[in-house]
Amino acid sequence: MPNPTAAMLVIGDEILSGRTRDANMYFLAGELTKQGIALAEVRIVGDESEDIIAAVRALSARYDTVFTSGGIGPTHDDITADCIAAAFERHIDVRDDARALLAAHYKNTGSELNDARLRMARIPDGATLIENPVSVAPGFTLENVHVMAGVPSVFQAMVATVLPTMTGGAPLLSQSLRIDRGEGDIAGPLSELAATYPDLSIGSYPFQKNGAFGSNIVIRGTDGSRIDAAISDLSELFA
C-alpha cells in the first residue's frame, strides 16, 4: 500500500516578503516523514482570499490530507477561517463551543473577550476543533484540511494533537552516505543503482565545501534491509 499523501499551505505575507524564515514547514515535513506520511507539495500564498480558497480546493482534492498554517488570529489580516468555509461552501460564524473556550480563558486572565478576540471563535459548520494548549484559540479540521496557527509554538502543539489521529504508512526510513566526489563522477553508477532498487528513492544532494565538491546520497524507503543493501552497494561503488 502506498504511503498516505499530505500537502501544506502556508498563509502569510511575512514569509513571501522575506521578513520571516519559515519554521513550520520544516517542522511538519520532519514529523510527517517519521509518521510514514509523504509530504508531496507545499504552497505559500499571501493574505488574499481568492488565492487561499483556490489553493485549499486544489490541494484538498489531490492529497489525502492538507495542513494549513497561519491567518487564524484576531486581526484584520486573519482571513483563513472564512476562506476555508468558502472553499467548502460552508456557513461560518462565531460558534458556541469555541466561544466558551475563549470566554473561560479570558475570564481567567482578566482580559476582555472583545469583538477582535471573538473572531477567533469563527468556525465553519461541521468542523471539529483542534485544541490549542498554548493560547487557547482553537484550530479546526474541516473535511481533510487541518487549519492551524502560524505562531510556531502553537503550530507545533496543534500538530502534536492532530498527528496521532492520523493513520500513516510504514515509517519512511533513510540512510545517507557522503561521497567526496563531484556529482558528475558518480551520476552514472548512481543511475544504475537506482535502476537496481526501483522500490527505493535515491537522491543526490551536492555540496561544496572549501572549494571541493561532494554529494550526500540519501536512500529512502520503507524496507530497512533493502536500504542496508543499497547503501552497501553504494559504498563499494565508490570505495
Added chain:
Amino acid sequence: MPNPTAAMLVIGDEILSGRTRDANMYFLAGELTKQGIALAEVRIVGDESEDIIAAVRALSARYDTVFTSGGIGPTHDDITADCIAAAFERHIDVRDDARALLAAHYKNTGSELNDARLRMARIPDGATLIENPVSVAPGFTLENVHVMAGVPSVFQAMVATVLPTMTGGAPLLSQSLRIDRGEGDIAGPLSELAATYPDLSIGSYPFQKNGAFGSNIVIRGTDGSRIDAAISDLSELFA
C-alpha cells in the same frame, strides 16, 4: 503602477522530506523585496515530471516572472531542464554553447566530460544561458522562467546575475513596531488604522515570549512618508 510579481518553484524531495531546511526561498524573497518585485506565491514539489510541468505552466501564466531552484545537476533525479522544455513544448538536447563551457571547465580541472556531466548541457531551444561563476554548469532563462541550481551558493550567484536585468517597481519599504500586548487587544484599532491607510499593507505577527504575548506590527508600502505617518499614528494608539 503596481509592482511586478514573481513566483518561485522549489524542486526537490529533500525539502519535502524535512531533510533540508529551505534557504533559497528565504534568500530570494529578501532580494526581490529590495528590488521592488513582489514574491506572490511559492510552490515546492518533488522530483516528479508531471508535477513540475504543471506548476511551471500555472505560475508562468499567472505571474510576471518565475524562478525555479533545483534539479539541474548531472544525476538521474535532475529532470528540471527536460520538464521546462516540456512545459513550453520546446525541443531539448545538449547545446553547443553549454557544452563548450563545460568542456573548457573540465579540461582545466582534469575531470572527464562524461555522459552524466553532459546532461548539464541539455538546454531547451530558445533559452538564454545564466552564468554560473561557482561551478560553471549554467542555468537558463526560457520565456519568463529563470531556471537555477538548488545548491545555495550557486543559486545565489545566479540570482545575482539575473536580478540586475529585471525592472522592479519602487522598492518596497517597511517599518515595524513591537507592541507588548496580545493581538486581541490591538486588533480593533489596527483594523481602523488599516482602513485609514489603504495604500499600505499592515500586518500583525504575534509572538509569545516568557509566557507574555505581543505582536510585531509591520507596515509596508512604497511611500516612506506615508509609512512614517502610519507608524506615528500606531505609536500613539498604543502609547
